[in-house]
Amino acid sequence: MAITKRLRDTALQLAFVAALPTSVYAQQSDWSYQATIYLFTPETDVSQETPNGTVEGTLAFSDALENLDLAFMGTFAATNGRWSILADYNYTDLSFSNDTPGQASSGVETSLTTQFLSGYLGYRVLTTDTSTVDLAGGFRWFRTQTDFTVLPGAAPGRMVNVDESWTDPVIGVRARMRFNERWSGTGFFDYGGFASDSETWQVLLTADYAINDRWLLRGGYRYISFDHEINGGDFKFDQSGPLFGATYRF
Structure with missing residues (x-):
């Protein structure tokens, strides 16, 4: 025994x-995690200032899917208590054409491949029964290969090429509000660059529907902007439009 x-x-x-x-x-x-894949069909505006004038191209929302060669947008988030880590990646491959005013040119053709990656470290500063607010700081990396073909008119045609990458610091705020067991809303704003030759900002708003504890459907609107000096000229890139996504939480 x-x-x-x-x-x-x-x-x-x-x-x-x-x-x-x-x-x-x-x-x-x-830690808790969530990954989201989005369908983003934005209106796109891109321009480059040159010694011969500004060259610009615009792709309307109604033509986005028709002119889209390839696109991917996804986010990943990790949360532990008040702390969170967030990454947001976007890849776009577009080609489109526009008419130009006057007789100098018969139009401009634009082809662009653009990527940007944002990374944030967030800290929760407010928690209530139905809402949370996080402050965040991090970076945004941008890479573009943009070709403008100015077609000949009264003036001869020409090519304008932009092949550049850069990284800006960013700060932001994220708010989330729960309306009931299924519905909630998320708002995110950030701003970065903090220099005369570089600026970026974005607004993201979504309405979120929880299918179950794991899956979430999202629908909303995003506007993101870049302004950066390249070779002495101002380069601008803006995308705005609706998005639809699915989130898996684990």
Whole structure:
């Protein structure tokens, strides 16, 4: 009996020791994650200032899908208590053409491949029964390969090429409000650059519907803007329009 009791006590001690690291790890790694893929069909405006004048191209929302060669937009978020990490990546491959005023040119053809990646570290500053507010700071990296072909008219045709990348610091605020068990809303605003030759900002608003604990459907609107000096000329890129997405939480 003494041997049996000793073996039982030893087994209980080993079980406790084995479970202890798991319990500590669970307390120290209380992270939650969510990944979202969006369909974003924006209106796009891009322009480059040159010594011969500004060249610009515009793709209307109604033509976005027809002229879209490839697009991807996705976000990933991780949250632990008041702290959060957020990454947002966008890739767009577009080609389109526009008429030009006057007789100097018969039009302009635009082809662009653009990527941007935003990364943030957030801290929750307000929590209520139905809402939260986070402040965030981070960066936005932008990369573009844009070709403008100015078609000949009264003046000869010409090519304008933009191949550049840069990174801006950004600060932002994110607010989330819960309306009921299924519906909630999210708003996000950021601003960056903080220099005379570089500026970026965005607004993102979504209405969110929870299918269950794991899946969330989103619909909303996004406007994002870049303004950066390249080779002494002002380069501008703006996208705005509706988006639809699905989020998986784990």
